[in-house]
Amino acid sequence: MEVYNVVLAGVGGQGIITVGKIIVDAALREGKNAVMSEVHGMAQRGGSVLSEVRIGDAMSSIIPSGEADLVIGFELIEPLRYVEKFGERTILLVNNDRIMPLPTLLGEEEYPSSEVIVSEMKKLTKRLYVINASKLAEEAGSPLSMNMVMLGAALSLGMPLKPETVKEVLRERFRGKVLEINEKALDLGFSTVEKMLKSVD
Amino acid sequence: MHVVLRPGPGKASMLGNEAIVRGALEAGVAVATTYPGTPSSEIGDTFYEIYTEAGIYFEYSTNEKVALEVAAAAAISGLRSIVAMKHVGLNVAADSFMTLGYTGVRAGMVIVSADDPSMHSSQNEQDNRLYGVMAHVPVIEPSSPQEAKELTKIAFEISERFEVPVMLRTTTRISHMRGIVNLGNLRLNAFNKKKFQKDPMRFVVVPATARRNRIRQLERLKRIKEFSDEFKYNRIEVYGEDPSVGIVASGASYGYVVDVIRSKGIPAKVFKVTMSYPIPERRIAEFISTVDKLIVFEETEPVIERQIRELAQRLGIKIIIHGKEDGTVRYHYELNPDEIYRVLLKVLKGETSQKSPLKVEIKLPSRPPTFCPGCPHRATYYAAKRVFGTNVVAPTDIGCYTLGFAKPFNMGDLLFSMGSSFGSASGLAHFIEEPVVAFIGDSTFYHAGIPGLINAIVHRTPAVFVVMDNATTAMTGGQPTPEVPSKIKAEGLVSIPLERIMDGLGIDYEVVDPYDVPRTIEAFRKAKEYVSKEKKPFVIISRRLCALEYARKARKEGIKIIPYVINQEKCTKCYACVKTFSCAAFTILEDGSVHIRPELCIGCGACQYVCPFNAIERAGGE
Numbered sequence: 001m002e003v004y005n006v007v008l009a010g011v012g013g014q015g016i017i018t019v020g021k022i023i024v025d026a027a028l029r030e031g032k033n034a035v036m037s038e039v040h041g042m043a044q045r046g047g048s049v050l051s052e053v054r055i056g057d058a059m060s061s062i063i064p065s066g067e068a069d070l071v072i073g074f075e076l077i078e079p080l081r082y083v084e085k086f087g088e089r090t091i092l093l094v095n096n097d098r099i100m101p102l103p104t105l106l107g108e109e110e111y112p113s114s115e116v117i118v119s120e121m122k123k124l125t126k127r128l129y130v131i132n133a134s135k136l137a138e139e140a141g142s143p144l145s146m147n148m149v150m151l152g153a154a155l156s157l158g159m160p161l162k163p164e165t166v167k168e169v170l171r172e173r174f175r176g177k178v179l180e181i182n183e184k185a186l187d188l189g190f191s192t193v194e195k196m197l198k199s200v201d
Numbered sequence: 202m203h204v205v206l207r208p209g210p211g212k213a214s215m216l217g218n219e220a221i222v223r224g225a226l227e228a229g230v231a232v233a234t235t236y237p238g239t240p241s242s243e244i245g246d247t248f249y250e251i252y253t254e255a256g257i258y259f260e261y262s263t264n265e266k267v268a269l270e271v272a273a274a275a276a277i278s279g280l281r282s283i284v285a286m287k288h289v290g291l292n293v294a295a296d297s298f299m300t301l302g303y304t305g306v307r308a309g310m311v312i313v314s315a316d317d318p319s320m321h322s323s324q325n326e327q328d329n330r331l332y333g334v335m336a337h338v339p340v341i342e343p344s345s346p347q348e349a350k351e352l353t354k355i356a357f358e359i360s361e362r363f364e365v366p367v368m369l370r371t372t373t374r375i376s377h378m379r380g381i382v383n384l385g386n387l388r389l390n391a392f393n394k395k396k397f398q399k400d401p402m403r404f405v406v407v408p409a410t411a412r413r414n415r416i417r418q419l420e421r422l423k424r425i426k427e428f429s430d431e432f433k434y435n436r437i438e439v440y441g442e443d444p445s446v447g448i449v450a451s452g453a454s455y456g457y458v459v460d461v462i463r464s465k466g467i468p469a470k471v472f473k474v475t476m477s478y479p480i481p482e483r484r485i486a487e488f489i490s491t492v493d494k495l496i497v498f499e500e501t502e503p504v505i506e507r508q509i510r511e512l513a514q515r516l517g518i519k520i521i522i523h524g525k526e527d528g529t530v531r532y533h534y535e536l537n538p539d540e541i542y543r544v545l546l547k548v549l550k551g552e553t554s555q556k557s558p559l560k561v562e563i564k565l566p567s568r569p570p571t572f573c574p575g576c577p578h579r580a581t582y583y584a585a586k587r588v589f590g591t592n593v594v595a596p597t598d599i600g601c602y603t604l605g606f607a608k609p610f611n612m613g614d615l616l617f618s619m620g621s622s623f624g625s626a627s628g629l630a631h632f633i634e635e636p637v638v639a640f641i642g643d644s645t646f647y648h649a650g651i652p653g654l655i656n657a658i659v660h661r662t663p664a665v666f667v668v669m670d671n672a673t674t675a676m677t678g679g680q681p682t683p684e685v686p687s688k689i690k691a692e693g694l695v696s697i698p699l700e701r702i703m704d705g706l707g708i709d710y711e712v713v714d715p716y717d718v719p720r721t722i723e724a725f726r727k728a729k730e731y732v733s734k735e736k737k738p739f740v741i742i743s744r745r746l747c748a749l750e751y752a753r754k755a756r757k758e759g760i761k762i763i764p765y766v767i768n769q770e771k772c773t774k775c776y777a778c779v780k781t782f783s784c785a786a787f788t789i790l791e792d793g794s795v796h797i798r799p800e801l802c803i804g805c806g807a808c809q810y811v812c813p814f815n816a817i818e819r820a821g822g823e
Contacts, residue, residue: 003464011568024214024379035345036379038216039321046785047570059345060456061378064464064538065557078568080561084539087557100788101568105779106608109566120561143800 010074152189224353238287302336441468447492620649
């Protein structure tokens, strides 16, 4: 049974659920099955958010341990909370934006340096892609389009969906200026990672 | 067009909760009611979006008990009805629910109970299938959004066939699972007025009629048990060659079981139990006679497992049954594919599964949920804390404002259920030395807080009662309240302002805007004095629109948000703002300077009163 598993990790308000929905809708357009878990309520208020998307022949929306194909971190440290999802084939794509949680602002807990976090990530996977998605989103026209940058980047890392299908879904969901910015953000994410892949080759 | 109104046939991606609405619309539902609560809220939200177009009656009721009673009245009048609530909502509705299991209904009635194993957004993980057992109301459980749609449709038929409400029990993982759903034909515009058929000997429950209803209830249960054996959604599936192990699974657990045995290639016979009460006894008895071992997987309590154990004992079937009662399956929290695999390895091979060797060597900072940027609750708690300090006991309640119990405010010492802050405070202030300040949200006040306040007035409880009025039911996504009952102009609903309730009750109160921090502090100071001098309750209504609703409104109406900024020349880096007010828009850069993130700030200005050096200013220096 062929299932492609995506972990979406970040902070409430980053547009994570929207990305999941777009993936599911794009899969449906390509005649594929897809399932997704969402979180609502208490967990959303600026807390850690985890959503899991599975494209293919899966019954349940929870990814078994070690079976993530792609982990997307919308915030730098968040993907490290789901270490059990990492396995041999896992690719990690992460936005290097650091969002300080309240206990850190209160000086009670420490947010490790970016270097320390990245070196932990390198222990989990050889295929690590760190991008400045928040900055790319501003280039695209709005910091809120960061989620689309990440989605575009994910498409260049083997997510089994055609970029054109994803764009069709975007055109169905958004209008006018928002659509324009989101499409630009998607392209920027895609091309940024494409370049990283080429420079490795 | 909303996805639930898209004409069939075809496919669409839907949340489990949306699929339930779709199923109801395909079944020709006429009346839908709810009180919002995670993970059930999107059922009501979806109905609210489409009810006019769909030609049905919908309401956000005052609480779950009223919602259930409205839906029952519809079903007894001959209109198909659905009522949705979170698991603990059924506690509120339990009084009427239990007797509804005796009287039954006429047209189909579906009660959606969205349970929350693992307590993602709840105070407990009670298993409401046990309510079904208690009221002899049949319970069915979907395992996917597609099934949620199908079973909702079928639930109406079962309900009508046996003249009893049917409970559709979901869990968070089904209600909040998105998946592909096959669309059937819609039966819209089902609402039309009926003539009431009187039958007081059935529907007025005095002892004489109740006794008759009780006998009918038990006879009905017998017939439902026979039906459970015919019910095709209770089904056996065989995976792999010569399986010797039998697995019984329901709800979300069924999906995990199938995923695990398929991906790991474990041969097994799976009995998918969809009607978990009453279980299909004859077929289960046959099933367990053909396997060497049986494992039962279900969410939360061993409801199916206990029925099977009782059945095996009654029929003298000797079989080893593994589940929660013998400790094989973890009892607490929701199950998941890893737990299923662990149990299968242990039972089938006596092996312990290998934990992932990967781990993180650094300590991750915790990221608890917090108040949104500009949340008026933050300002209310800040003011309360300035007056009462730490020498206060604060019963709190259910809503976003529960987060006030955490740092830096620490306002929250007691909470059981919706409305319990005012109820418990009405007694607490008689029993303890410390001052008592009770906090409740507007929607929760109308839902179950009013009786507690009445009790405090009658018993002259010397405590401050704070109603935090943000004009919406915020935590569950911004639903209306009895004070702001509608988001749609044409609805013509009547608003009941908090002031009118307080005037009617004859209690002294003051209304404040929490963004005006100095005045709010003054109000708390006066309330404290009043209570200690007069020895009776005082109410503060802290009123300001929910920050999320405001942001939405600003976007829609093109209101320009002017953020506040920190004047770096005046800022002494004392961090008073961060430590005592802790707005989520504050951030500290690596050089130690404090900033307000302009994309998060909604320009409420409450934080300007918090800085001892007046360093927080409106951007542009206005």
